[in-house]
Amino acid sequence: MIVELGHFALILAFAVALAQSVIPLVGAHKGWRDWMGVASPMASVQFTLTAFAYAALTYAFVVSDFSVKLVVDNSHTLKPLLYKLSGVWGNHEGSMLLWVLILTLFGASAAWFGGNLPRSLQARVLAVQSAVTASFMAFTIFTSNPFTRLAQPPFDGTDLNPLLQDPGLAFHPPFLYLGYVGLSMAFSFAVAALIEGRVDAAWGRWVRPWTLAAWVFLTIGIALGSWWAYYELGWGGYWFWDPVENASLMPWLFAAALLHSAIVVEKREALKSWTILLAILGFGFSLMGTFVVRSGLLTSVHAFATDPDRGVFILVILGVFLGGALTLFAFRANELEAKGVFSTVSRESALVMNNVLLAVSSFVVFIGTMWPLVSEMVFDRVLSVGPPFFDAAFTPFAVALAMILPIGAMLPWKRGNLSRTLRPLWGLAAFALAMGALVWAMQTGSSAIVPVGVALGLWVVMGAATDLWMRTGRGGIAHRLGRLGRLPRADWGKATAHSGLGITVFAVAALTGWESEDIRVLQIGESFDKGGYTLTLAGVERVQGPNYTSTMGVIEATREGEPVSILRPEKRFYPIAGMPTTEAAINYKIHRDLYVTLGDPQDNGGWAVRTYIKPFANWLWMGCALMALGGILSLSDRRYRVAAGAKKRTSPNAVPAE
Incomplete structure (x- = not known):
């Protein structure tokens, strides 16, 4: 009975999602307060119903209800409780229900914590988010029903894939999904802004915490997956450029670019069109990852399903939302006028360079991942693109990004003086180069990758520390130390995340060159x-x-x-x-x-x-942990959670619906 109630709750949630994707949009267009006002309670109802459906499926796994086909296929009475719980999402159908649950969670969170948003923007954001949710609910209900019963239940189940019976895989997928799905909020904000035809500094500030949260979750999820592969698969590596690994890396790179681009929108009201495009592409690549995992298009140890029909359904979702958003972007791009101007030497220019490197590196990974498929379909040639290609193609972008990061972080807004910015960094650069040269001299018969990694890692970490120290202003050491402790959490978060990246660069180089x-x-x-x-x-x-x-x-x-x-x-x-x-x-x-x-x-x-x-x-996992910690510190800064100058307000023309 509980399973049937869970199924019914999911269907009710689907009906609510359909209504929420229409009514608030109409209300925002007409300026009807009451129609816009239903978005928030509907989002809460959606989440409650979906959470009940997920709890019902979890109950079926815990009590080993083998009348449910999904439990038979992915559980067993002897399986430990932890893996019964992880078995709920350790398969295609259950993982899609988790995906939908997280979609509704983010939608409800926008309703609960979005009180500072203008009413019309909040209504549009929740409507777009609900439209995305409704599409995945339809996919789950009509093609991937996790509540299917068996007429003749077996005595026991066939167990979960043994590779998934591991603590790392018990936590890796939920964090990864929180990151994937979290980018849907940035997408919803982008589409809502395009519908309104307005992107300003306040919008940049509103979209940043959602993007930052998604990036943090993606960082944790990717790190946990890498650690699991390291100790569980027995291959001895932490990254294999597997298609599904690449599918998680690409939205992570886009999310990082979006975070930095949104800063420019907030501070200078520039790069508006580019930031909107990044928000669309970031979620688009998340959907692309879902398509890769579940379509059978590419083979992987991570793949959940190989059903082409399901792949076509996801491809339709990808085409509708990504294609629709890009079409709307094409119509509205000319209206997103940039107000702020900046010189070539400025923090804005450095962030533009950061964005270009991150976006291009993501497209390089995408081409390498999809090229074997294109080659087979178009040229009838079977090719394999492996780590040598990705290492050679991706590494130059990572090196360039690490080189410019400390300089760009310290440049002033609008117009900077490069020689003045570099003044406190020359000593650091000399020390980093000297340490790299020392490592080169000490090692025998090894490649140059470790000396380069040592120099870059030190450069990034020391640059982050210097940037933090320079923010304390002038005065004695005691005075500056006191001010250091009073710096905003966002400044500490930035320095921590950048230091984590530097440590990760060094660890990757050391593992590659000295293993x-x-x-x-x-x-x-x-x-x-x-x-x-x-x-x-x-x-x-x-x-x-x-x-x-x-x-x-x-x-x-x-x-x-x-x-x-x-x-x-x-x-x-x-x-x-x-x-x-x-x-x-x-x-x-x-x-x-x-x-x-x-x-x-x-x-x-x-x-x-x-x-x-x-x-x-271990420095690799430590670097990833520091990057995630930096994001959490920044997210805890009140300035990230409360839009500057935002007031809960309605349109002056808002009227009740008649």
């Missing part, structure tokens, strides 16, 4: 040396897990005779799903990871063992 690998067959009791460590295969054990069996290696690691760690890599087999997985054993240290995986048994009685020494791997 070492060893693959060999070991007999039990045999030892070998790697990276200053002695590793001994002490034994191999058979272990019974809650819903799997495991072959676990016991590898003792010592350094100069002193014990370092006992590593237990596993090869698990899930009998219900009939799938094996590889579980890496990792000894984490601040300066390196000792990473070991156990392979298959060999004919001579030995075992294949793969070992990596991964320098500064």
Whole structure:
């Protein structure tokens, strides 16, 4: 009965979404206060109904209700509770219900916290958001119903994909979806502004917190997914330029560009058309990622579905909203007159360069991801575009972005003096270059990527610290330290996020240039040396897990005779799903990871063992965490949450509907 109530609640939410996508728009056009006023309560009702539907599906998974087809296909009575909960979204149908729930959550949040918005703009934003929500509700109800019952329920389920039975995958998709779907709010604000024909400084300030929240969630989601791939898949890497990884990176880059572009709209009322376009493209690439994952167009370890019919439905959604928004943009672009003017040397120009680098790098990733498909369809040639292409094509943009970031952050608005801005940075540049040269001199037979990464990482981190220090003005050290603590949270957030980027750049370079690998067959009791460590295969054990069996290696690691760690890599087999997985054993240290995986048994009685020494791997996750923390600090600044000078007001011509 609860499942049927959940299904009915989702259908009711769909009906409310259809009404909300029309009534407030008409009210805003006519200036009818009461019609505009229904948008907020409707958004709350939508979220409540959808949350009930999601809770009903979760209940079915928790109690193992095998009369529900989705539970049969993705659960099992022996599965731990955490993976029963994550099993709700660990499939196509359930993940679409989570997607819809987050859409309604953002819509309701705009209603709850959008009191400072002009009534007409809020009504239009909520109407556009509801139209997007209604389209995905229709997709879920008519093509991907998660509440389908079975006439003859089986005794037990077929279990969740073993690769998804991991804490990293229990949290990675929700955060990623919060980021993907969060960009729908920037899209809704952009379309609403185009309908009104007005983009001003207040609009730039309103759109920034929603974009910032989406960017933070995307950062966390991508980092969690990267960490999961690192320790779970057993490949030893953190990024593989997989099509679905790329699908998450592209909207992240657009969101970063949108954040910086919205600053120019807010401060200088310039780049209006460009900012609107970024908001449209950011969500458009989120929809593109959804299409890639669920259409079967491209294969990936992350793919949820391979149904072409569902892919066509999503393609229609993508075409309607992206095509419609771009068409409206084409009609309205001439009305978005930029008021602020600025010189070539100014913070505005630096932010324009930032935007260009981020946007072009995203398009480069898009071309590399889609080119194999285009080649096969148009030229009838099967091509594979892998990491070498992406590394070569993407790296120059990342390097250029890191080089200009400290300078651009310190340039004044409107008109700047480059020599004056560079004055406190010359020493930092010299120190960064000296450290890069020192690393180059110390390493032997390695590429230049690590020295470049060291120099760029130091340049970005020290530049962020200098920018923060320069904001304290003049005076003694004690006085400036006191002012440092009183700086706005947004300033601290900016410095923290930029420092996180610098640390990430260094970690990526160190991992790429200094990682070492060893693959060999070991007999039990045999030892070998790697990276200053002695590793001994002490034994191999058979272990019974809650819903799997495991072959676990016991590898003792010592350094100069002193014990370092006992590593237990596993090869698990899930009998219900009939799938094996590889579980890496990792000894984490601040300066390196000792990473070991156990392979298959060999004919001579030995075992294949793969070992990596991964320098500064943890700095990668630390850099991502700092970027997300910087976004959270900025988001907690009251200036981000309250539009400057905004007052809750109605149009002077607003009248009640008759």
